[in-house]
Amino acid sequence: MVTTLLVIVIILAIVFDFINGFHDAANSIATIVSTKVLSPFQAVCWAAIFNFAAYFVFKDHKVADTVAKTVFAEYVTLEVVLSGLIAAIAWNLLTWYYGIPSSSSHTLIGGFAGAGMAKAASLGLSAFAAVNFAPIIKVVAFIVLAPIIGMIIAVVINLIIINISKNARPATAEKWFKRLQLVSSAALSFTHGGNDAQKVMGIIFAALVANKIVAPGSPMPEWIPLVCYTAISLGTMSGGWKIVKTMGSKITKVTSLEGVSAESAGAVTLGITEHFGIxxxxxxxxxxxxxxVGLTKRVSAVRWGITYSLVWAWILTIPVSATLAAIVFAITHYVF
Incomplete structure (x- = not known):
């Protein structure tokens, strides 16, 4: 039976997906805006189109399944999902306000896990009894591995492109790289949509299972991916300019050539991890x-001070989101 609380949970999940879109818009458009290939408005429209295009391709929902299994089913209630979403939305808005490109994915997973732990504790059990550590360990491992993999692939692609085009006329090369940035940014937006929209799909599906509307292991209702891809695309169109500035210029100055390398590396990494459901x-x-791409020029080309502050935000995201979710659960548990 559809309850008021379930409706609230689904609405909040869609709101989170929208916020995820404008929070993460910078990931897809920062370099293409900073190199002036597209205007900010053109860039967000371009990214949104390819965010949604992922709906027609990514049909296995492996990432959604991983997120849904972060907390063991017996501890998943609507109050748990609600608490995780509220915490995730709060942390996303806070980091967006200060222009910190933190992870929406880790915010959501941390919030969901924290609320599940609070649920277990409320039953007099160990808080860790609620957490399925298999997917959590994969997520935590890739906090370190994802940027390293992206960095290595970017270095390789950048060096290959530099060697291929070393004899080209600078003006001609620049013209081609700006055209190629349209392709690389589209690929990044496409894989971003395929990876990130699925995380909210997993949360909504977990809420439906908790409310006994769908059975565990049953196919995901088609309206869930359609709504999630639409929400993240509309969120991307709304921008996220504070984070664009951080990603596009504060880490290192990016040329069109380097934009192609960075976006291509990001797209390849996201495609591989989505394939394995990570x-x-x-x-x-x-x-x-x-x-x-900054390191291929010289180590000093990277503004390490900015990078260190980003790393701290990444480290804090999961525990802070989990703590916020546990506090929200304590309040909602009392109310409901």
């Missing part, structure tokens, strides 16, 4: 890729 952070991945 809910990685698009933010971490593209940040590592941008650092990689």
């Amino acid at each position: 809910p990685v952070s698009t933010t971490h991945t593209i940040t590592g890729s941008i650092i990689g």
Whole structure:
């Protein structure tokens, strides 16, 4: 039976997906805006189109399944999902306000896990009894691995492109790289949509299972991916300019050639991790890729002070989101 609380949970999940879109818009458009290939408005429209295009291709929902299994089913209630979403939305808005490109993915997973732990504790059990550590360990591992993989792939792609085009006329090369940036940014937006929209799909599906509307292991209702891809695309169109500035210029100055390398590396990394059902952070991945293209010039080309502050935000995201979710659960548990 559809309850008022379930409706609220679904609405909040869609709101989170929208916020995820404008929070992570910078990942796809930062370099293409900073190199002036497209205007900010053109860039967000371009990214939104390819965010939604992923709906027609990514049909296995492996990332959604991983997120849904972060907390064991017996501890998943609507109050748990609600608390995780409220915490995730709060942290996303806070980091967006200060222009910090933190991970929406880790925010959502941390909030969901924290609320599940609070649920277990409320039953007099160990808080860790609620957490399925298999997917959590994969997520935590890729906090480190995703930016490193993105960085290595970006370095390789950048060096290959530099060697191929070393004899080209600078003006001609620049013209071609600006055209190629349209392709690389589209690929990044496409894989970003395929990876990130699935995380909210997993949360909504978990809420439906908790409310006994769908059975565990049953196919996902088609309206869920359609709504989630639409929400993240509309969110991307709304921008996220504070984070664009951080990603596009504060980490390192990016040329069109380097934009192609960074975006291509990010798209490849996201495509690989989606194939294996690993809910990685698009933010971490593209940040590592941008650092990689900076390193091909020289180590000093990367503004390490900014990078260190980003790393601290990444480290804090899961525990802070989990703590916020536990507090919200304590309040909602009392109310409901």
